[in-house]
Amino acid sequence: MTYHRIWSTSPAITLAAAGLLVLGATAPAWATVHVKKSLTPTGKNPAAQGKVGLVVKPHSKGKLKVDADGDDVLETEMPPDTEDAGDIQCCVADNEEAECDETTPDECTAEGGVDMGAGSCLPNPCPSTSTDEIACCIPDDDENGAECETATADECAAEQGVNLGAVACDPNPCAPTPPPTPEIACCVPDDEGVECE
Template identity: 55%
Template sequence: MHIREMMLCRHTMLVLAAVVVTGVTAVPSAGAKVSVKRQLTPTGAAPSAQGQVVVVVAKHSKGKMQIVAHHLRPNATFNVVVNSVRIGTLTTNGGGNGRARFSTTPRGHDQLLGVDPQGQLVEVQDDDSGEDALETEMPPDTADAGDVQCCRTHEGEAECDETTPDKCTPDQGVNMGAGSCMPNPCPSTSPSPDEIACCVPDHDENGPECETATVDECMASQGVNLGAVACDPNPCAPTSPSTPEIACCVPDDEGVECEEQTADECTALGGTNLGTGTCDPTPCASTPPAGDIQCCRTHEGETECDEATPDECTADGGTNLGAGTCDPNPCTP
């Protein structure tokens, strides 16, 4: 269902409530700042990597997140993923160290924080391989269990506080139900027509869906605000390796083995790039050592093919069919 369809009834109720409280200035409760630190756990793709996530949540729906990482792949780009949605990037220097800052009100080099990371899986993902290098599950906000999102008007702006239902209603607040105030789920008193790309949770195999919506509509649907970007191509699609893999024929002691590698990895292994494809079934033909030929011998009444040198073939009474492989068998019965 489209976000606007889901919001129609709810938005109407909020508009009526806003009419009732027009001209009333309610001072939000003080609300303490909350800081949460969490160590990032390295994965098998980057076993020596280290990192930390710091989330700071302040009153009035404002928050920040900082990710610091060490011993990652140097001079590389990593995706920062929250709840399966890519929200930004982290770039490492020549020493493999990097830092990424996010804010609900970004300034300078801050990136937009359009989702509350609390209670979510945070991943630092290699942009080239698509593999997670660091990850952690952020603890949920359980300090005030039973609180709701309470929208109040303060100095002409709709602000959100997490409080109990009993405290919200007497203060002329609008109870938006359980949830986080970061980002602000409260409709602004002067709605902006500006639309953003909103990643709406959809836990099927296709991952989050992208909807063009206002900031208010996105927050009400518990979506992730990616800012003023288009939904085509889909910015919410699950991240995948930016470098495609190919079928690579790599020589080994027993002939040629097929491996699925990137083109650069294939070249480094001394392999032959067969282009996009899989290794099942193997597209690599067995290549005999230089100088070998197809040698047909008769063994127990059956004609068999061996890849051997011309001298070895003649010495064993075989028939030399010239250069080539024995797969498929070129020897006639």
């Protein structure tokens, strides 16, 4: 059973579950807060079991999730929600990384950004321009399969390798090349007996 309640412009949220004070949180007066209570029946007292989560809507700059004891499980900062329906995802170079800004196409062009189309900047749709080294699985003709080498993403692509990201090459994270499928004998009965190919 799931309950949804929405409070707008509420400075404080308190939720009591099964007669116990489970969660007390404050939110800015301008925030829209969504409280979700999920209960999982256990056989004894279904209403007393489950978990409680508090989610501050994305435009309110924060997100908090708590467990049944009221302890924080997940906390994150959310970017402000854009109010303009015509905004796009704009990737702007920022040091070695590309940063996503939700802005108008004209503002994106003026900042020298790349228009990634309509949508949210979460998760970040901008490709990394970092020169950091990654683990790269490079095809090899020997029987050991692909070899892992540290390289930049550009070097990995030039070698027709597979970018595994920022992981270590020891032990080798590259999947071994599967052996070729062996040929088998296929025996088919016919009028003259059994013929094998």
